[in-house]
Amino acid sequence: MEDPPSTRTEAWAEGLHNANNNASPGGWPGARGGHPLAAFGSPGAKPSYLDRVVQEIVESERTYARDLRSIVEGYLGKIIDAEEPVLRPEQVSALFGNIEDIYELSSTLLQNLESCANDPVAVAVCFVTRSQEFAIYTQYCNNYPSSVAALTECMRSKVQARFLRECQERLRHALPLGAYLLKPVQRILKYHLLLQEIARHFEHKAGDDYELVLEAIDTMTCVAWYINDMKRKHEHAIRQQEIQSLLLGWKGPDLTSYGELVLEGTFRAQRVRHDRALFLFDKALLITKRRGDHYVYKSHIPCSSLMLIESTRDSLCFSLAHYKHGKQQHSLQAKSVEEKRVWTHHIKRLILENHHATIPQKAKEAILEMDLFYPPRLPRCSPERLKKSWSCQPLGDGATEPLQGRRQS
Missing domain, CATH: 2.30.29.30 (Pleckstrin-homology domain (PH domain)/Phosphotyrosine-binding domain (PTB))
Structure with a gap:
């Protein structure tokens, strides 16, 4: 009798956990052994297109985590550590939202991805096992319009604008802070597209491995759908208040x-x-x-x-x-x-x-x-079920419980 997808995912997740705890040059246990995809990443082997897709996911996550770190340490950290307050506390909160939580999640996800030894199935399982944690993006995306407004206000102040430009120069960033604050909104809506590339170039489109890849696509598609839906509801709630105030x-x-x-x-x-x-x-x-x-x-x-x-x-x-x-x-x-x-x-x-x-x-x-x-329905997963399964329950306007260890301003 075939194991259900959830059982297979748990088995892969256990392997990922062991890989993280027993870091070795191969990374993923069995990467040089019995797994049918073990040849991926072998020394001297010419990378396949699927290899390059997986490498792109890992490399782009590494770049993304580095960009998030530059925001947290190069901007937010400098503001918090400044001897004289540069921004008001409410400006800091609006400008950065829960960017520290986003950075922590991306850093952890990157560690998991780097342990996968270029195995596309292991990469897919990383997203399935961490699906609940992506709920924190809802708060960030809902706050993003406030972030743009706060940054616009800061740029009208000579002192604040100069401070932010100095931070940018220290980081040697070609683009200003606003371009970096947009990255989490772009990234969360791109994961399912990257995973679709794995499925598109997967050699054996049958069996448990391919089903796990499809499960990851479904999961991250639902995450993107849910975040877009929460963003839409948040915008509609604000509009509803506006209509109420204008109604005679x-x-x-x-x-x-x-x-x-x-x-x-x-x-x-x-x-x-x-x-x-x-x-x-x-x-x-x-x-x-x-x-x-x-x-x-x-x-x-x-x-x-x-x-x-x-x-x-x-x-x-x-x-x-x-x-x-x-x-x-x-x-x-x-x-x-x-x-x-x-x-x-x-x-x-x-x-x-x-x-x-x-x-x-x-x-x-x-x-x-x-x-x-007639709007198309997602065929393989229920966004409603995803909402119920997320342990990060919304607080108020789509906010979520913060992760532990956040730096406080």
């Missing part, structure tokens, strides 16, 4: 009670002079009219009572109404077929999700798959 004539509850902001857009409305600005939340549709920088409340419909009527005569038009007041329709015209398609898809989805009766999941999917617009 609204006497209902706080907009956060309607769940996450899903879509917003402006539509031409029939039988009225002005366009309508729509905000679709998880639990309600808010209909407003623009007045300068503000939004004037016109109507709202709970998604549990929402009715969608699609026009068969005009490809851009559709109507919305409360199912108890079907004659009081809001007839709208989208700017493009694609915009209408996206809106009607999400409206259908939320009507189904908020329906008072329990609708089987397969029935919901069957209805939504009838749309031409």
Whole structure:
């Protein structure tokens, strides 16, 4: 009977642990022995394309860890150790986020990768076994807009700008701090692409080894998806607060009670002079009219009572109404077929999700798959399951528990 993927991963992970504890010239136990990929990295052997892909992963991680170290020691460390405060504590926090945690993770991952003796399967297992730890990137990515804003503020100050330039000169960096602070955002979204190159050039696309490579791709694809999703939710939460502050004539509850902001857009409305600005939340549709920088409340419909009527005569038009007041329709015209398609898809989805009766999941999917617009699902892993499995639970706005031993400012 074939071992399940999780058992195989644990076996490989144990080998990786032993390799780290018993460092030898070969690095990975069995790299010169019985493993079918043992020839990789053998002296005198001409590197294959797969060899070069694996080497690129290790070398790029080494460069990345070095860049992170330069931020932590060459910028953050100098700011903390300065006799006279150069930046305010809140500026330091916004500027660097949890960069020390990111550096610590990258350094540990690099040690693991260097122990793999150029074995692509061992490299893949490194990412599977450390998948939970990548949750710390959520906090960094959510904070990144604040980091950009803090750096912009610093560059307006002659004293702070001069200090940062001096740090750059000491490090002999051709690029300023801002370019280095972007690197973690770029790196976390690239891991699954690098692993895909391993799979693409893997010689035997069958068996346990190839399955482990695919598992690593799935894992890091889910990580990238989750971080992008958390970043989107964070941005939408900020936008939701902004809408609340600009809304005139609204006497209902706080907009956060309607769940996450899903879509917003402006539509031409029939039988009225002005366009309508729509905000679709998880639990309600808010209909407003623009007045300068503000939004004037016109109507709202709970998604549990929402009715969608699609026009068969005009490809851009559709109507919305409360199912108890079907004659009081809001007839709208989208700017493009694609915009209408996206809106009607999400409206259908939320009507189904908020329906008072329990609708089987397969029935919901069957209805939504009838749309031409249907977002592809990740085939081999569930991002929801990944979120639940991460032991680093979000704190507030996507923050996570910090790793131990951080240097405090």
